[in-house]
Amino acid sequence: MALIRLSSPHVSKANSTANVMRLVLIATLPGILAMTFFFGWGTLIQIALACSLALAFEAAALKLRKRPLGFFLSDGSALVTAILLAVAIPPFSAWWVTATGIFFAIVIAKHLYGGLGNNPFNPAMVAYALLLVSFPVEMTRWTSPMTQHGGGWEIAGFIDTLQAIFGSVDAVFYDSFTGATPLDVLKHRGGLTTEELWRQSDVLSSGVGAWYAVSAAWFMGGIFLLSRKIFTWHAPLSMLIALFLTASAFYGFDPDNYVNPVVHLSVGATMLGAFFIATDPVTSATSNKGKMVFGALLGVLIYVIRTWGNYPDAVAFAVLLMNLCAPFIDQYTQPRSFGHTRANRGMKGKNQ
Amino acid sequence: MSKVFSFHGGIHPPGNKKRSTRAAIGKAPLPKTLVVPMQQHIGGPADPLVKIGDQVLKGQLIAEPISRISAAIHAPTSGKVVDVAAYPIPHASGLSEECIVIESDGEDRWIEHQGLDDYRQLRRQDLIEHIRNCGIAGMGGAGFPTDVKLHLSEDHIVNTLIINAAECEPYITADDMLMRERAHEVLGGIEIIAHLLRPSHVLIGIEDNKPNAIHALEAVLKDTELNIDIVVVPTKYPSGGERQLIKLLTDLEVPSGRIPADIGIVCQNVGTTAAVYRAVHYGEPLISRIVTVTGDAVLHPRNLETLIGTPFSTLLEACDLRPEALSKLVMGGPMMGVTVENDQIPVIKTTNCLIAATAQEMPLAPPAQACIRCGMCEQACPAELLPQQLYWFAKGREFDKAKHHNLFDCIECGACAYVCPSNIPLVQYYRYAKSEIRTEQRDQQKADHARQRFEARQARLEREVAEKEARRKARAEEAAKAQQQKAATQSDASPQPAAAAEPDAKQLKTAAAVARTKLKKAQKAYDEAVGTNADNLAELEAALNDARSKAEAAEKALAAGAPATEEGSGDDLKQLKVAAAVARTKLKKAQDALKNAEDKGLDGVDKLRATLVTLENKAEEAQQAYEQAANKPASPSPAPTEEKPAEVDIKALKQQVSIMRTKLKKAESALDGCEDEAEIARMKTEVNELKQRFEQATAEFDKAEQALIERAAKSGIDLKQLRIDAAMARAAVTKGERSLSKADNDDERSQIEQELTSARAKADELNLTLSQYE
Ligand code: SF4
């Protein structure tokens, strides 16, 4: 009988990192569908492109780092990164924009830092921020939702979209199918009050519904993950509440110049950020208390950058800044352990 | 019914309990040979009393406890002792330890034994002693000697007795079946323990997956006078962890680094209560226990009443093992149990379960992936730690940080590793980090110790030189004076007065001993009186103080007188020489063993090394003592009294502290119960006052103790070590006496007598030294 000596425990729950990632992928489906419905094929094409590139880069990086390929590829983390980046960039962006982004996310932001689990910054957000800084024109030319075109379900054709992404199309195409995002409009208002803006702007008066719907879809995905206990409520909830409260304070004080808090919650990448990015376990704080602090500061930062910063949407920058703070937050939000009267703080306690 | 609270975290692994509860408790077959380890409990290993060839009867004492925290061991069946040597024992390390091997004669003949007629008539002390003699140790997992816990009510106030019947680990049903079939034994045991600890409340914590056991308990509880509640807690691992169960039942958290008794709670396992019952009512020592034999690789999983020392293979056969299906043999539960590689390993007092698992049942863990910091481990951790952070720290060898994140509060329950999606063997990392930190600390201590010893030696040498100088001067002066005197008054020759005043050291010694005994007696009487609130407290206190001052006086006289006679006596010198030689031999042996172990790369090297260092110290000390004695046989010794500045009675202080504590607690509870406003205010001030006094007493006590230790350290002696040595020497004397009474031929007797004398001398000497410091 060949018995072996092993350390306890001898059983484990049937779950795996791959499983976690699979659930996250499933949870992105409503959001992807909604985006496709409102903004056309671009989103799907971007996702396909991003995923294949991500797998290729991941494989190459693993190979260079001499890690077992199949084992690590199957954990699905590269796909999650790819999808998050693909839905964040404008659907009609050229292929090289996506490729640059994915390369940066997978190779630089992830593997150069030591691979999954060791990366201090969220790879998708690093890539997005880089693209936004490098290609501001492409990155702000968002597809206008089909609700804006007047009658019926009318989106750019599949072939046209492919051409837009991989080849080049004439400017007319862009003009007819792209525009500014609501946040863009709200930002560059040119002296108009918020109310006037709502009446004047196309995207605000007729297009914003699409954005609301997309946000709702992301929200659904988030709730699904929450119910499957993939993450806890702490980070998303505190982020949304913080954003809402900050926005309410300013809006209540001066509604002409500041944006309605409900709009803040439901346009741009707020929902995506709350449920898919702030909850990225690798780069956020660890303890429940830490996650709450992380989320709340994130919410405030998003508002601040949106309102006074130079870029229209702020989730990426806010997340990166908060990633930077996460280890620090961890130090000061250790939970009170069982049998201790208070929690330890900082690096080393005085009580030792 | 009491309220149930909750603790953070926990997991719900599949129970797999039903399969082993279908059959009633069976009886395991009597094996041919039984291997009985000397260490089945926490604490010091027991000391064998039998040698190869001895005939033993079932229930006969074959090894006795040699320290306070240790347990007696009895022969599980009748037969012949065939070996006393190291055999593999059931321990995670896979090490071998000393065991007594008994070849059974098949008759299973009991030694004469009988229960106590009415234990309530007995003195508590005697009852506890009886339980200790029956070798009862906690049967839940750790195996803590039960008698030690039963003494707890002496210096703690025990409000609540908790009976741990949770049995939260999957697969195990030994306690469940015990309660179903022998609920009256459980209750009987609880009554005995409650009689000893006098709790105001008894709680039985049991998981809701054992309805039958709950019914059985409820049925027997109907006719008890005790205040017992069965508290049914939801099934969740690890609700059976001591601290977790206490939290569940009382909502109290045992402070980190403290024991439950510090918050007035004592926990006992149900199995232990039944063992106590059998010991008290039938006089049966702990020689068998119920073991769950289960797992997919046995065809008939069930519970078996098994003799301690039965090899696992016997149990597996009895339950029809399918050898080809067996892939892992786990002793204990799947969460905290240990795997064993050898089916000849014996059942011990803490073996509650044996799982013969197939490869499908407990597959090898897949390779670990990177930690994605998903936080699932944190949600599961019952100790409210951050397992993922601890893992990073352990992996990166940042032990300081790990410690700061309360690594040592981890109970190694394995809940975190169970939920981890990346299959990281987290518990293994924690064990590694803990052992690294412990080693580090030990090294540090060793270094400190060595430094202290060096400094002490340096100081002593300097002192000696100075003294020598002083003496020389004194002699010269005296000589000069004498010369002068001689010259001046030749006729006036008065006799030296010194010899006349020399006190008789022996007499002093006896006087001191008598005084000490008296003091002890007085103290005891006083203690008891305090415990029972007797009226003549003041009287007793006066008597106590009287005795104390007398003892002190005697002690002082002795200290002043003793050294004068001690030096110069040839006996002592010889003895010291022998001691030095013995120490050297031991040292040599240990060195060899260490070398041997190191060559083979065995696990126990650390332990051996530690022993070696102690032995080295001892040898050095002995040698020094010898040299010191040999070098100056005639010179007057330096008076040791100089080492004793303010004589503080440490015992009295301790007493003071505990009295204050009791008073404070009483006052506090009175305050809690009080309703009247004015009364409350008055009581509050009283409590505050008491608190202050308590703190003062504690501080004084701490100071005194510190001073004591420092004093001892200064003179190069580790008080603790000294205490242990003294205890060991005393034990050796008892042992010698016993073997003397057994020896039959003269030769042997005289030899033993000789040994005994030297052992006695050593014990006396150590006791004396010790009494100087205590
Ligand atoms: S459960 Fe495993 S992967 Fe998740 S945070 Fe804990 S250690 Fe890391």
Ligand code: SF4
């Ligand atoms: S093994 Fe330690 S860290 Fe892991 S869950 Fe149990 S107590 Fe927490």
